[in-house]
Amino acid sequence: MPAVAGPVRAARPLARVRRGPRRAWRRSFALWRRSLQLRVVTTTTVFSLAAILVLGNVLITGVRDGLLEDKVQAALAEASTGSRTSQEAIDSADRSEVGVYDRLVPDLVRQLSKGGAADGSKDVLLLRGPDVSDPQAPLSRSSSGADIGAVTDDLRTQVQTRVVQQWTYSRVAREQGQAVPVVTVGSPVLVPGFGTYELYFAFPLDKEQDTLGLVRRALLLAGLGLVILVGGIAWLVTRQVVTPVRLAARTAERLSAGRLEERMRVHGEDDLARLAASFNRMATSLQRQIRQLEDLSRVQRRFVSDVSHELRTPLTTVRMAADVLHEARAGFNPAVGRSAEILQTQLDRFESLLADLLEISRYDAGAALLDAEPTDVVGIARQVIEALEPLADARGSALVLATPDGLCVAEVDSRRIERILRNLVVNAIEHGDGRPVTVRIECDGDAVAVAVRDHGVGLDPADATMVFNRFWRADPARARTTGGTGLGLSIALEDAHLHEGWLQVWGQPGDGCQFRVTLPRRQGAGELSGSPIPLEPMDSARRRQAVHAGEPYRRVGAPGGVDA
Amino acid sequence: MARGVKGRVLIVDDDTALAEMLGIVLRGEGYEPTLCADGDSALAMFREHKPDLVLLDLMLPGMDGIDVCRAIRAESGVPIVMLTAKTDTIDVVVGLESGADDYVVKPFKPKELVARIRARLRRAEEPVPELLEIGDVAIDVAGHSVKRDGAAIALTPLEFDLLVALARKPWQVFTREVLLEQVWGYRHAADTRLVNVHVQRLRSKVERDPERPEVVVTVRGVGYKAGPA
Numbered sequence: 033m034p035a036v037a038g039p040v041r042a043a044r045p046l047a048r049v050r051r052g053p054r055r056a057w058r059r060s061f062a063l064w065r066r067s068l069q070l071r072v073v074t075t076t077t078v079f080s081l082a083a084i085l086v087l088g089n090v091l092i093t094g095v096r097d098g099l100l101e102d103k104v105q106a107a108l109a110e111a112s113t114g115s116r117t118s119q120e121a122i123d124s125a126d127r128s129e130v131g132v133y134d135r136l137v138p139d140l141v142r143q144l145s146k147g148g149a150a151d152g153s154k155d156v157l158l159l160r161g162p163d164v165s166d167p168q169a170p171l172s173r174s175s176s177g178a179d180i181g182a183v184t185d186d187l188r189t190q191v192q193t194r195v196v197q198q199w200t201y202s203r204v205a206r207e208q209g210q211a212v213p214v215v216t217v218g219s220p221v222l223v224p225g226f227g228t229y230e231l232y233f234a235f236p237l238d239k240e241q242d243t244l245g246l247v248r249r250a251l252l253l254a255g256l257g258l259v260i261l262v263g264g265i266a267w268l269v270t271r272q273v274v275t276p277v278r279l280a281a282r283t284a285e286r287l288s289a290g291r292l293e294e295r296m297r298v299h300g301e302d303d304l305a306r307l308a309a310s311f312n313r314m315a316t317s318l319q320r321q322i323r324q325l326e327d328l329s330r331v332q333r334r335f336v337s338d339v340s341h342e343l344r345t346p347l348t349t350v351r352m353a354a355d356v357l358h359e360a361r362a363g364f365n366p367a368v369g370r371s372a373e374i375l376q377t378q379l380d381r382f383e384s385l386l387a388d389l390l391e392i393s394r395y396d397a398g399a400a401l402l403d404a405e406p407t408d409v410v411g412i413a414r415q416v417i418e419a420l421e422p423l424a425d426a427r428g429s430a431l432v433l434a435t436p437d438g439l440c441v442a443e444v445d446s447r448r449i450e451r452i453l454r455n456l457v458v459n460a461i462e463h464g465d466g467r468p469v470t471v472r473i474e475c476d477g478d479a480v481a482v483a484v485r486d487h488g489v490g491l492d493p494a495d496a497t498m499v500f501n502r503f504w505r506a507d508p509a510r511a512r513t514t515g516g517t518g519l520g521l522s523i524a525l526e527d528a529h530l531h532e533g534w535l536q537v538w539g540q541p542g543d544g545c546q547f548r549v550t551l552p553r554r555q556g557a558g559e560l561s562g563s564p565i566p567l568e569p570m571d572s573a574r575r576r577q578a579v580h581a582g583e584p585y586r587r588v589g590a591p592g593g594v595d596a
Numbered sequence: 597m598a599r600g601v602k603g604r605v606l607i608v609d610d611d612t613a614l615a616e617m618l619g620i621v622l623r624g625e626g627y628e629p630t631l632c633a634d635g636d637s638a639l640a641m642f643r644e645h646k647p648d649l650v651l652l653d654l655m656l657p658g659m660d661g662i663d664v665c666r667a668i669r670a671e672s673g674v675p676i677v678m679l680t681a682k683t684d685t686i687d688v689v690v691g692l693e694s695g696a697d698d699y700v701v702k703p704f705k706p707k708e709l710v711a712r713i714r715a716r717l718r719r720a721e722e723p724v725p726e727l728l729e730i731g732d733v734a735i736d737v738a739g740h741s742v743k744r745d746g747a748a749i750a751l752t753p754l755e756f757d758l759l760v761a762l763a764r765k766p767w768q769v770f771t772r773e774v775l776l777e778q779v780w781g782y783r784h785a786a787d788t789r790l791v792n793v794h795v796q797r798l799r800s801k802v803e804r805d806p807e808r809p810e811v812v813v814t815v816r817g818v819g820y821k822a823g824p825a
Contacts (some may be wrong), residue, residue, distance in 0.1 A: 341682070344703050345681060348702040352621050391707070411771075571790065
């Protein structure tokens with residue numbers, strides 16, 4: 033036992049932790065499955081978002097490429113003009129003058145950084161080539177604030193080896209630590225007497241970057257707006273379709289709940305209007321058929337009731353005539369006398385059949401009314417048993433009444449309860465094979481239960497629901513001997529239901545039956561939640577066996593623990 | 597009452613076969629039956645024959661059984677036993693409220709009917725002087741009169757019997773079944789509606805406020821008892 037209990041207990045906290053998110057997930061999944069609108073809106077939004085992302089990306093790339101190409105073309109043109117003028121200036125300098133380059137170079141750099149394109153925001157660097165070794169050679173120069181970082185090693189190598197104009201993108205750090213993309217153009221400049229220098233122009237791309245940022249922001253906003261718009265449109269469109277469908281569903285629910293006059297409103301001539309119209313046609317035809325059936329069954333029930341009533345007066349006359357004959361039978365010859373007796377008994381049978389038929393027809397017509405008053409159920413049971421004592425004696429069955437101390441008062445219709453108990457006890461006597469029949473009564477705060485136990489042939493559990501069917505017989509070959517009409521249990525069931533109570537049966541072949549009726553002690557107090565008597569009797573073979581075989585090892589649960 | 601005859605019975609029933617059969621059975625039991633086939637002539641025949649008991653079918657051509665019952669009750673306290681084919685509470689209660697003392701549901705056994713008739717005619721065989729009191733209601737059993745503060749209250753014989761049964765044992769709570777047996781002469785409990793309706797009728801006559809009864813008190817879940825003496 034503990035070996036089993038251990039892991040189960042250990043697993044529990046884990047399950048509790050997992051339950052929260054899992055429940056949320058399940059709930060949203062359920063919502064997803066239930067709402068067509070949610071599904072359509074979500075799918076539309078997701079797909080349009082993806083399309084807009086791809087489109088935007090293509091657009092941004094195009095704009096960027098265009099912007100950069102223009103900038104690079106301009107930069108290249110400006111750089112080549114600059115390097116040409118520089119070369120010319122250097123070439124035309126008077127080389128005899130001492131330190132002419134030390135003066136010329138800074139001038140050149142300054143001029144270059146200022147001239148050219150209108151914005152003038154570019155950096156110029158004139159760097160010593162690797163072959164310049166003369167200490168007298170002019171030093172590398174750069175315009176104010178220029179960053180050597182703009183000139184990558186790759187670019188320098190290319191300028192040095194290819195000896196023509198080269199360019200590349202790179203980034204330089206600006207104030208506030210911001211990296212700015214630049215396009216750097218380099219070309220060699222020959223300084224006579226000293227060697228090859230490299231002239232670099234770094235054009236910052238911050239303007240283009242700003243433009244690109246602007247375009248990107250605009251696109252993002254437009255895309256977002258579009259997605260929301262598309263989602264909204266999808267929501268509206270599906271709403272137009274889903275609302276009538278939901279309305280149809282609601283109307284159908286009302287129809288199935290029995291409100292047959294419920295219809296859908298039809299406007300327009302579109303598909304939805306057609307749906308509504310054909311829905312309404314279906315409802316009308318259903319309503320007509322149901323009404324027809326109802327009328328038919330009302331006529332039928334009315335007929336049964338009328339026939340039963342009409343039969344009563346002639347039956348009374350026949351009954352009295354038969355009685356007069358019966359009284360006088362001593363004076364008849366034996367055959368006529370016996371006929372009078374048979375007439376009498378069969379009239380009794382006919383009468384009880386008619387009475388039961390009438391009672392059933394009253395239930396079918398919904399005309400049965402509950403005349404409930406606080407009544408002691410034990411008292412009713414006692415009367416019933418007293419009245420049935422002769423019948424039980426004739427069959428050799430002893431009637432045993434087991435009652436609690438005191439009264440069991442419940443709000444019941446004593447006439448109906450008496451009839452239920454009479455029917456159950458007669459049934460038990462009839463099927464009890466001459467063994468004792470026990471009537472047990474128990475009550476608790478909410479309910480009173482009466483159990484009628486016999487020890488006869490018993491009942492196949494599969495037949496347990498059938499016993500309440502009209503004219504049902506467990507064994508068709510078995511004759512009715514106590515003159516039951518075959519309607520007794522059906523009427524008893526209806527009587528129990530009228531009290532908002534239960535009538536159930538337990539049975540085992542060879543182990544007898546137990547019918548249990550459970551009645552609420554107060555009418556209108558709501559559903560019964562249990563019965564004071566377990567459905568399976570304590571003395572059933574199974575329970576006896578359980579107690580017997582398991583005595584030293586097992587403990588049997590409290591009464592009612594195995595209640596079916 | 598003629599000699600050798602237990603009583604005159606007026607049978608009001610439109611079914612001639614049943615009426616004739618009832619006549620045969622009742623004559624066999626020593627009663628003197630008179631037949632009447634419709635409601636309209638019922639009252640006239642009642643006045644003419646002055647029966648000791650009326651057997652009345654509820655469903656009649658012409659004047660309805662209920663109306664006949666009311667009309668007879670308006671001028672006499674004669675026992676009325678209804679014959680009815682309907683057992684629905686409403687039909688039975690309407691019949692009883694219109695003044696019938698008892699009812700028999702078709703189809704009935706002749707013995708059962710005779711027992712009822714006998715029970716209704718049994719009275720007046722015990723003229724023992726007896727004075728009873730419940731609250732401010734004084735009952736003279738032999739004189740068959742009920743008075744409150746000196747003013748007589750008119751009760752039908754059945755209502756009188758009911759009141760006397762309760763008043764004789766003011767300490768006892770009577771179940772409806774016991775009352776049925778003592779007042780109506782039923783051997784087995786038949787229908788407690790009979791008791792309910794007649795208690796209502798009795799209360800409407802003897803109580804100062806029928807809504808708050810002081811003479812015939814309900815004991816919830818059990819039955820009735822005479823009010824505090």
